[in-house]
Amino acid sequence: MGAPDAASAVRDGIRCMLMRGGTSKGAYFVATDLPSDPATRDDLLLRIMGSPDPRQIDGIGGAHPLTSKVAIVSPSTAEGIDVDYLFLQVGVDTATVGDAQTCGNLLAGIGPFAVERGLVPATGERTTVRIRLLNTGDIATAQFPTVDGRPEYDGDAVIDGVPGTASSIELEVGGGPDKPLLPTGSPTDDVDGNTVTLIDNGMPVVLLRAEDFGVAGTESPSALEDDAVLAERLERIRLEAGPRMGLGDVAEQTVPKLILLSPPRDGGAISTRAFIPARVHTAIGVLMAASVAAALRIPGAVGHDIAGPLAGEETAVEHPSGTFPSRVRVTRDADGTWRATSFSLRTARKLFDGTVFPRPRR
Structure with missing residues (x-):
């Protein structure tokens, strides 16, 4: 299914998965289900999330920056990388969609989402997904349990800020050789x-x-x-x-x-x-x-x-x-x-x- 035009998106809807990733929550999309033009895409996401409105009452946003987030995932063309992840921060009471940062919390859901959507096959009891963070150029590796070809969300892992338990997702994130830790080169x-x-x-x-x-x-x-x-x-x-x-x-x-x-x-x-x-x-x-x-x-x-x-x-x-x-x-x-x-x-x-x-x- 290709990206819908404005009229069909309102009438027929768009495929979407809502996930909690870490201590955040966001809407996850496959890139081909959204318009390729950034301005058209951002306008659509504002209408999906219900922005601008401090309550986001007419959308699926949660009235807080931590719950007004979007992850867009696509197969990667980079060697040794499985999927590309674009993070978008949708304003709550402002009509803004920012791409200057990434989100390490939503990153936790990228691997499972990629398996759910068939972008990456599950590999036995644990699946590894290599992810390129398009906002920053960083590369992440996610490892998580899979059962019968699907992500397993039940488990005993606990993280502060989230009630209950869930299966653990191990993340490794590293910058490229051209990305210094201190942008100015000075500790202060x-x-x-x-x-x-x-x-x-x-x-x-x-x-x-x-x-x-x-x-x-x-x-x-x-x-x-x-x-x-x-x-x-x-x-x-x-x-x-x-x-x-x-x-x-x-x-x-x-x-x-x-x-x-x-x-x-x-x-x-x-x-x-x-x-x-x-x-x-x-x-x-x-x-x-x-x-x-x-x-x-x-x-x-x-x-x-x-x-x-x-x-x-x-x-x-x-x-x-x-x-x-x-x-x-x-x-x-x-x-x-x-x-x-x-x-x-x-x-x-x-x-x-x-x-x-x-x-x-x-």
């Missing part, structure tokens, strides 16, 4: 008069000391979101950091993320509050955590001096709803360039599979 930079670390281990983030902004770093997400003075300071930093990280003008983008760091309280390595960028994450994104964990291993980087003990590659990253175990391997080239590969255990679950109907017009 001065941005708008603040000492920050600009780092990208799969997600471009700005790391800041919570105490520099008059907060403890233990506040609830809602309390931080209600602090207008803090929000203004952070946005100034974000707008200046974007070009320095090679992202250009980020005024209409959702990257870079900003993460306040403070000493650990619950036995972890560091405590975090992640701005994404206006709302505060109720947990932490997979690749945000990977960027934090990598920074803690770089002398002089923000957070390095307040981190708890780091044992091997595992880092317990504390967040508002628990702790995320982020495993990273950090190396330094002979010329001093820092690089990293991240490993994580996630879960995902198919919520529904069927046909979604966009509203006729915005």
Whole structure:
């Protein structure tokens, strides 16, 4: 079935699978089921998700950035890669569709979705899927259980921020040889008069000391979101950091993320509050955590001096709803360039599979 035109999409719908990936939720599509023209596609996705509307009452979005996400999957033409994954962040109360970032949480569902749609065959009791992240150029490997040729979602794995248990999905994400961990080459930079670390281990983030902004770093997400003075300071930093990280003008983008760091309280390595960028994450994104964990291993980087003990590659990253175990391997080239590969255990679950109907017009 090819991509529908506007009239038939409203009348006949579009094939869609809603999945929870990690601590996020999104609509998953095969690329050929959507228009190839980006502007036409984005308009359609806004009407599917119900944006712009803070409630997204006339669409399938969940009225929060963590539940207003889209994953588009297609067979890959790259050698040694099974599928390509394009992530789109759909605005909730704004008519925006951003592609400047990827999503490590929805990444957890890409492998199972590819098997569900017949893009990749299952291989026995465990299936491996190689994934190219089109937004960033990173390459991921996902391993997950399969039974009778289909993904197995039931299991005993637990991740903070998600109730219950599910089968484990092992993810490995690494940047290419031309992608340094520190975009400016320095462990710290001065941005708008603040000492920050600009780092990208799969997600471009700005790391800041919570105490520099008059907060403890233990506040609830809602309390931080209600602090207008803090929000203004952070946005100034974000707008200046974007070009320095090679992202250009980020005024209409959702990257870079900003993460306040403070000493650990619950036995972890560091405590975090992640701005994404206006709302505060109720947990932490997979690749945000990977960027934090990598920074803690770089002398002089923000957070390095307040981190708890780091044992091997595992880092317990504390967040508002628990702790995320982020495993990273950090190396330094002979010329001093820092690089990293991240490993994580996630879960995902198919919520529904069927046909979604966009509203006729915005």
